[in-house]
Amino acid sequence: MQRESNMVAVSCGDRVVRIVDIETRRVVRELDCRARIRDITWSADGRWIIVACYDRAIRTFDVPSGRLVDVFRTPDVATSISMSPTGDFLATTHVNRLGIYLWANRAQYTEVPLRTVDEEEVVDVLVPSVQGQAEEDALEALANLALNDSNQTVFDSPDQLSGELVTLTLLPRAKWQTLLNLDVISQRNKPKEPPKAPEQAPFFLPTLPGVEHRFAVDSATTEVPPTKQLRAGAVAEAESEFVRRLAEEDLEGDHEDFFQYARELSPAALDLELRGLTRLPVLERFIRALAARLASRRDFEAVQAMVGVLLRLHGDVLVENAGEMEVCLTALREAQSKETGRVLEMTAQALGTLAFVRAAP
Template sequence: MLAIALDNLSLVIVDTETRRVVRNFLGHSGKINDVTFSPDGRWLISASMDCSIRTWDLPSGCMVDCFLCETAAVSVSLSPNGDFLSSSHVDSLGIYLWSNKSVYSLISLRPLPSDYEPMTVSLPGSSPSHDEDVQEVGDEEEDKMASACWESREQLDRRLVTMTSLPESRWRNLFNLDIVKRRNQPQQPPKRAAAAPFFLPTVSGLQPSFQASEDPENQTLGPSAVDLELRGLSSDLGPTSQFLLAFLRMVEAMLEERRDFDLAQAYLALFLKMYLRQLSQDPDTVAMLLRLQGRLETIWAELRSSFDQSLCLLAYTKSALL
């Protein structure tokens, strides 16, 4: 890419391979003194005699940042990492350094309107200023951007698949948990569990029942605790098909809502590894498994279509010219 400043106060970007003009930027009202590219080639920073320093986004072709200095900048340059911008100014000795806040924090860069009025900032000094009226560069604009940032909902749409926000250590090793346990044998014998209280809390009513704990435990169990809970669905005291069906209904509800999709896959894989033979002997559980299979195939077909579309778009973007 080649950036050229013209006499009509415009900037043009020329593709050196095709020798075509791919971008044309307008906005300066004075002679353009210097331009520089960002290290990744995404931004173009220009300085002119109108005392403005502007940042242009090449992929979108828009201006994303602009501020005025007390004196015009005659030269600008970005550091190799893009974390600092150096500038020299008219009637000023020395080189001034500006910090690139987008490197250290999340800043939403949006295209600035054509009637945008930039604010005037003071040149960086070598000693701290005690003037209360002087503000840091870009604080006002950053506050505006932060207040205007859009916050996403937990579930944008019922047709979209949402992953859980849990770390991978909670569900990635569930299927191979027995192998992990064999590798991590305890060096000391396990401690004896504490005795249960003699009186268990109950809820008063016509049909007394045990009082359930009100502490939230959703998605807080580790892999070993999840494995223990799933193994507890099987018991020698009586039929367990109702518990297995209840678990399958829970997985079906997670798939219907399309939330925590990765967690549902991990739970279902471990569940089938434990009870596949027992499930195949019960017609009710077999029917439920067939329903889950159909629902999973439908969701995966939609995901595969979205993946193919995204890969096609990325391949086109990488091969297309700016």
């Protein structure tokens, strides 16, 4: 069926393909295939009909003129054929062969004179090679090539292309959004009612003396000894991996190893580590690390998320100890103002350039 032209191609027992006009119900073309017909397909524009026959030949007919314009013979009978919607390729399947074979349409790439082809001009061709078989030797030769030239170097992309650019962490945005809104998410996922302990009762209940049958249920609850609470000064404060890595970094460096470890933590684990920064020396060192990372122009959005969570969790502590934390807070504010201004300026330039390109005719 060719819906655009309302034509139907019918394979008949006399080895002829007849094209019927649906509207007039008349046979408009008869195409002699000289062999039993296996499958038929139309081209996208309805101009060609490709026929696969049992004599292993694939014939192409020009419908307006009714002429045979191309014929070739494959090693095995084609069981099914189909033309691509754009007319670039012909797909075929064959007896005793696995897979779908693609044939390029030369008329899409070069000028091909559509002359009448004689059946005696049929050409025997091989099916297209399966990837990895015909080219196996060439691929193995390429794989065995070694870089013997010592002067030849392989390009390795640096962590930061230029010091004038701002590099992000390349992690999903949802991770830092989750870190900023972890309290809201936890409150939303909090169960409505606390879990209730099942009522415990002995298997055999004693009965009370008397006429009526009553159980002696002791309403008094069993006293549970209070949980032993550890005094804060009794146990030394355990140092976490987060704090240990922070202490190992150089104050004048870019804290690459520390922020690499922080990026690998989940939002909940990172929030827990930030809540554990209760000592002023650790807080001061962490704030200096944030300022140094901003100055290095890396992990910009990660630093912004950590600054927001830090101020929300320990803002009151920083205010109460403003005298001791003044130097590190000032450095963080200066680095924050400088880098935020640069990012906003670069973003405005990029948006302006994009608007100019879109408006260009």
